[in-house]
Amino acid sequence: MLNIKIEKTTAPKRIPQKGEPLGFGKIFTDHMFMMNYTEGQGWHDARIVPYQNLSLDPSAMVFHYGQEMFEGMKAYKTDDGKTCLFRPDMNAKRTNGTNKRLCIPEVPEEDFVEAVKAIVKVDEAWIPTDPGTSLYIRPFIIATDAFLGVAPSKTYLFIIILSPSGAYYASGLAPVGIWIEDEFVRAVRGGMGFTKTGGNYACSLAAQVKAHDAGYSQVLWLDGVERKYIEEVGAMNIFFKIDGKVVTPMLNGSILPGVTRDSVINLCKSWGMEVEERKISVDELLEAQKAGKLEEIWGTGTAAVISPVGKLRYKDDVMLINGGEIGELSQKIYDTVTGIQLGKIADPFGWRVVID
Numbered sequence: 001m002l003n004i005k006i007e008k009t010t011a012p013k014r015i016p017q018k019g020e021p022l023g024f025g026k027i028f029t030d031h032m033f034m035m036n037y038t039e040g041q042g043w044h045d046a047r048i049v050p051y052q053n054l055s056l057d058p059s060a061m062v063f064h065y066g067q068e069m070f071e072g073m074k075a076y077k078t079d080d081g082k083t084c085l086f087r088p089d090m091n092a093k094r095t096n097g098t099n100k101r102l103c104i105p106e107v108p109e110e111d112f113v114e115a116v117k118a119i120v121k122v123d124e125a126w127i128p129t130d131p132g133t134s135l136y137i138r139p140f141i142i143a144t145d146a147f148l149g150v151a152p153s154k155t156y157l158f159i160i161i162l163s164p165s166g167a168y169y170a171s172g173l174a175p176v177g178i179w180i181e182d183e184f185v186r187a188v189r190g191g192m193g194f195t196k197t198g199g200n201y202a203c204s205l206a207a208q209v210k211a212h213d214a215g216y217s218q219v220l221w222l223d224g225v226e227r228k229y230i231e232e233v234g235a236m237n238i239f240f241k242i243d244g245k246v247v248t249p250m251l252n253g254s255i256l257p258g259v260t261r262d263s264v265i266n267l268c269k270s271w272g273m274e275v276e277e278r279k280i281s282v283d284e285l286l287e288a289q290k291a292g293k294l295e296e297i298w299g300t301g302t303a304a305v306i307s308p309v310g311k312l313r314y315k316d317d318v319m320l321i322n323g324g325e326i327g328e329l330s331q332k333i334y335d336t337v338t339g340i341q342l343g344k345i346a347d348p349f350g351w352r353v354v355i356d
């Protein structure tokens with residue numbers, strides 16, 4: 001138990017009303033969760049305070065060597081007015097996987113979930129209810145020692161901020177164009193590709209700009225050694241339906257173990273489909289496409305849940321997937337995951353977590 005102190009704001013902001021466009025990650029709620037870590041003392045002073053600027057020493061380690069981590073999850077209202085999370089234990093576990101790699105002290109899983117529930121409860125009125133909207137939750141940890149030496153920090157701040165976010169798709173699932181990047185790489189085995197940390201995103205920007213300039217919305221990364229095997233998309237894992245089978249790259253240390261990825265694998269298996277987690281080369285995709293066996297492609301991630309891919313570019317090849325339309329399986333997975341999240345259908349896996 002964290003024994004969280006709560007200080008409510010005396011100047012509440014205006015909560016966006018039904019129908020107002022929210023965008024993503026632009027609006028923040030009235031409060032934030034904070035907790036300090038000090039070597040020898042552990043995590044302490046868990047508190048919820050009014051949303052505010054931070055005051056940090058310019059030499060704080062996070063600014064110089066990037067020792068930081070983050071998570072991404074969502075809260076939403078079910079039709080009967082309950083506030084829910086989706087598999088928060090998975091985010092707690094992944095936090096500590098990331099922390100271990102980056103020499104950030106572990107956060108007890110139950111404390112992580114307790115903190116998320118507490119801050120969401122305080123700003124519950126900010127959870128939007130228009131179709132497809134949700135309250136995006138961003139937990140993060142930064143190294144705060146005022147020191148320019150390269151070493152793990154001895155002090156940290158764990159913060160959770162909340163952002164009401166709009167529907168990812170204004171009207172139905174819109175297939176996106178994906179650029180397979182053949183020059184830059186995101187991660188290598190032994191590096192930090194499996195962690196959620198800012199550095200992975202900093203090194204992704206150059207390829208993202210390149211892809212955007214060429215008219216594609218996201219980058220698909222290849223392995224960092226041979227640039228031959230599929231890894232993942234910008235902030236999503238990737239799935240293929242090839243000749244009736246579901247195929248996705250295996251967790252090899254350089255891709256992010258997505259909560260949505262795990263959910264999709266479990267769902268497809270529960271429907272009796274064959275799911276293969278393995279290496280997939282670009283050549284295999286090109287051949288499957290030529291043979292008419294590359295049936296569907298979709299990305300998975302918390303923000304969009306499912307993002308169908310309509311077009312895939314690799315060097316001089318541009319593949320149109322399923323005629324540029326959303327596939328049947330992609331749609332079924334989207335409907336099922338969001339149905340479970342919103343309490344519209346049964347939750348056989350116990351993924352939905354109600355905040356009382």
Ligand SMILES: *Cc1c(COP(=O)(O)O)cnc(C)c1O
Nearest residue numbers: 235236237256258259260301302
């Ligand atoms: C967060 C993230 C994902 C998706 O993970 P979810 O838990 O499904 O949201 C995939 N790839 C990267 C690089 C990510 O940062």
